[in-house]
Amino acid sequence: MCFSNSYDEDIVxxxxxxKINFLKTxxxxxxxxxxxxxxxxxxxxxxxxxxxxxxxxxxxxxxxDATLVYLCINDVxxxxxxxxxxxxxxxxxxxxxxxxxxxxxxxxxxxxxxxxNIISNKLYFIGGEMVFFAKLLKPEEFIMYTDFKSIYxxxxxxxxxxxxxxxxxxxxxxxxxxxxxxxxxxxxxSKHGLEKYLAYEIMKIKLKNITIISCNKKSFxxxxxxxxxxxxxxxxxxxxxxxxxxxxxxSLIE
Numbered sequence: 616m617c618f619s620n621s622y623d624e625d626i627v628x629x630x631x632x633x634k635i636n637f638l639k640t641x642x643x644x645x646x647x648x649x650x651x652x653x654x655x656x657x658x659x660x661x662x663x664x665x666x667x668x669x670x671x672x673x674x675x676x677x678x679x680d681a682t683l684v685y686l687c688i689n690d691v692x693x694x695x696x697x698x699x700x701x702x703x704x705x706x707x708x709x710x711x712x713x714x715x716x717x718x719x720x721x722x723x724x725x726x727x728x729x730x731x732n733i734i735s736n737k738l739y740f741i742g743g744e745m746v747f748f749a750k751l752l753k754p755e756e757f758i759m760y761t762d763f764k765s766i767y768x769x770x771x772x773x774x775x776x777x778x779x780x781x782x783x784x785x786x787x788x789x790x791x792x793x794x795x796x797x798x799x800x801x802x803x804x805s806k807h808g809l810e811k812y813l814a815y816e817i818m819k820i821k822l823k824n825i826t827i828i829s830c831n832k833k834s835f836x837x838x839x840x841x842x843x844x845x846x847x848x849x850x851x852x853x854x855x856x857x858x859x860x861x862x863x864x865x866s867l868i869e
Contacts, residue, residue, distance in 0.1 A: 616652075617714050628656070630657070631656050631669075631797070634661055634663070636810070641672070642774075643670070644675055651667065652664075658700070659682070661682060662686075663820045664686075665687070666688075666689055668689065668691070669724050674693065677693070677833060681824065684697060684698055697710060700747075702747060707773055708769070709746060710768065712765060714766065715743075716745070718858070721854050722863050725854060729748060729751065730751065731753060732850065735798065735799035736754050736755040738756075738758075738800075739804040742760075743803045745759050745760075745766065746769045746773050746774075748801055750773070750846075753798065756798075757790075758794060760782075760789070761783060762786050777808060785813065787810070789816060793820055794821075796823050799824045802828065804827060804828065804829055804830075804831075804838075809838045814838050814842055818841070830861075845867060846866065847865065847866060847868055848865055849866050850862075850864040
């Protein structure tokens with residue numbers, strides 16, 4: 616949760632609310648904030664970033680909290696370790712600011728959809744949360760592409776034996792690695808979608824199955840207007856809470 620001045624208690628995750636209450640017991644006032652407050656929490660770790668007036672005693676308490684892995688107060692970083700989370704029996708270490716789905720209802724539904732529909736043991740990942748999807752689906756072989764340094768580092772830390780198949784690229788001018796056509800592509804796109812260049816690169820490798828996770832239906836339509844010359848949509852899942860994430864399953868036209 617990231618907010619300034621005030622926040623809506625009705626949308627606060629239980630784990631985040633526990634951290635807020637922890638800070639309140641040490642006299643931090645959340646009713647009259649005058650700055651940025653950013654709290655990120657898992658069952659095993661948490662991150663706290665704050666910009667504004669804060670009591671130095673609270674900083675000392677936070678420094679001594681072993682579960683707090685990242686602490687930044689007024690642009691001074693006191694702790695800079697990795698977040699820890701777990702999917703099934705798999706632990707994951709990741710940068711506190713690497714992209715993660717923020718709505719737990721959407722996140723767990725998305726995991727359920729991927730596990731149900733993706734049966735290939737060879738996966739081709741592009742974009743956000745690829746480390747989490749790989750831990751969830753446990754492929755025997757995989758290739759990963761991201762344009763974020765933090766996600767690239769996360770992938771190498773969690774999969775050190777697969778570093779030859781983990782790439783940091785620019786989506787606007789890249790060349791995707793050719794591979795067995797039975798690899799299943801999972802692309803978790805930003806609000807801008809794949810965009811033209813990456814969509815054409817994906818078509819070049821001619822994988823039989825593509826899954827696109829999109830938070831913007833307009834950008835997906837733009838992408839699909841390119842992809843539809845070779846791919847057809849076979850399934851659509853629309854996951855909606857206070858916003859919507861769509862999961863599109865596409866197959867190569869034989």
